[in-house]
Amino acid sequence: MFDSFTAEILARVQFAFTVSFHIIFPAFSIGLASYLAVLNALWLRTKDETYLTLFNYWKKIFAVAFGMGVVSGIVMSYQFGTNWSVFSDRTGPVLGPLMAYEVLSAFFLEAGFLGIMLFGRARVGDRLHMLATAMVAFGTLMSATWILSVNSWMQTPAGYGINEAGQFVPEDWWQIVFNPSFPYRLTHMVLAAYLTTALVVGGVGGLHLLRNRQDRPARRMFSMAMWMLICVAPLQIFAGDAHGLNTLEHQPVKVMAMEGHYHSYPDGAPLILFGIPNAKEKRVDYAIEVPYLSSLILKHKWDAPLDGLDTVPDADEPPVAIVFWSFRIMVGIGFAILGLGAWGLWRRFRGRLFDDRLLHRAAIVMGPMGFVAVLAGWITTEVGRQPYTVYGLLRTSDSLAPVAAPAVAASLLAFIVVYFFVFGAGTFYLLRMMNAPPKAPIPGIKEGPLRTVSMSPVAQTNADETPVNRETRDV
Incomplete structure (x- = not known):
């Protein structure tokens, strides 16, 4: 089955497989931790039992998702030693401390307060319990901050030197942590996590409203989710645009692949909405495009020139078709989220938010779409960086450990079987928990x-x- 694949391709597939499983859980737990903090604060302020009911309902779901994220993250990290030891050796002096800071300042913080948040209200009191809940939420954000700093440095390396052994060594930690793409990437990811959580909450609320329109907790969670969508989705679109401009400045080849620009456009580039990238012929077949719109978006001028992949050696091009389509999936879902939020706002003003069964069904359909958008965004980011692990400096082919293809294939097959069994069962359990309606405390x-x-x-x-x-x- 894997005879025609090299060790490099198999190692890349294995890492993509494990990171795809892993990322959906932190994306959910980041937003859900903040949602729990808001619910707890509203309960303390208003003493409305509905908020306490929702807190108790979602904290159990958070606990399971958090545990699955931890397990999948630990497994994923071992691949740095087994499949990518050269990468680990070359980048270890820079990335190793950042990963350690994530564990020491973020994971220990959220894990240390997690037990108090889940079980400690009756023992420590409401105020300390609120502090613990806030610390869990803050810890998840800090964890995302360090991980995004690591990833951003690999995309836009800064503040480093190279020693005689060929290792990247730190020279300015401020530039390393706050590298050129870090603020944009962090903002984009955190907003994506909040939207992902809002879609899940909205989908669960819509499900229970279809069963009982008078379900007070379902009405409250659905209303909060719709507010989150209409408020955050526009911010995400603006953040994504700013991130794209930053990418154009520091990783122009990635943008060329995203836009499907095989050729340069000296007098203004079109925005290709859809098409089939043809790598062999260096064109996009059956392209549906809007003239000059790409130049307007990227350079804010109709006739601004844009370089294409014809200015880049073939060996330095990323896989265009993957990046082209993953980018469009992400953007398409983003506008669908905005549309759902606008639909909810319109029905709210008409006084029909909890009566529109079509809206509730749409919310259920959109429930998992945040995860799809997150995965599509990460595929765009990571595949678009190819053929480099450290952009422009360390090629993927030079980062691989001296491993044989059969060994990587065997571990990949084991990962596929175990992951689908373990995380499939965990996901099924999460869905069963969401299928049960929130209940007031006895x-x-x-x-x-x-x-x-x-x-x-x-x-x-x-x-x-x-x-x-x-x-x-x-x-």
Whole structure:
């Protein structure tokens, strides 16, 4: 099956497979941790039981997603030693400390406060519990900050030197951490995580509204999700545009692939909406394009010249078809998210937000689309960087460990089997949790690993009733 693949291709496929599984869980947990902090703060401020119900509902889902993200991240990191040892040796002096800072300042923070957030309200009190919830949310954002700094440095390296052994060594940590693409990449990713979470919350809310329009927690979560979409989606579009301009400045070849510009345009480039990239003939077949619009977007002038891939050696070109289509999937979903948010805003103003069953069904369909957009965005970023691991400095072919293709193929097959079994089961469990409606906390039962029950006489009487007696009494 893998006879025609080299060790490099197999190692790249393996890393792409594992990182694709991994990224969907942090993208969800980053947004969900912040959502939990907002729900907890609103509960403390208003004492509205609906917020507490939603907090207790989503914190269990967060715990499972967080655990799956940790496990998938640990497995992924081992590949730096097994398949990419040359890359690890060359970049270790720069990237190693950044990865360590992520563990020490972010992962330990969120993991240390996670238990208090999940089980500690009855033991530490509302204020300290709120602090723990905020620290978990802050820890997830810090974790994203360090990881995005690492990835951004690989895209736009700065603040480094090269020693006699060919290793990248730090010269200015400020420039390394805050490299040219880091602010744009971090903003784009965090907003994507918030939108991804809002889509999931909106989809779950829409599901339960279809079953019961009067479900108060479902109404509240759906309303909050729709507000998030209409507020954040426009910001994401502007952030994406700024990120694209930064990419044009520092990684122009990636933009050429994204736009499908095989040829240079000295008098203004068209925006190719759709088409089939033809790498052999160096053109986009069946192209549907808007004249001059690419120059207007990228250079803010109709007739601004744009270079094409004809200015780049073939060996330095990324796989155009993958980058071309992944970019369009990401952008298309982004505008669909904006459309869903606008639809929700219109129905809200008409007083029909909780009655529009078509809107609720659309929210369910869009529920997983945030994950698809995140994956498409990362494919655009990582495949567009090829053929380099450190852009312009270290080629992917020179980063590989001295491993044989059969060994990589065997581990890849093992990963596929184990991942689909373990994470498939975990995802199925998450979906079952979301399928269950949020329920208000039972009076007299406090949170914690060891639950204590203090029932009122009426509650005790109700608890002692058999199902038949209870049903007879209700009738």
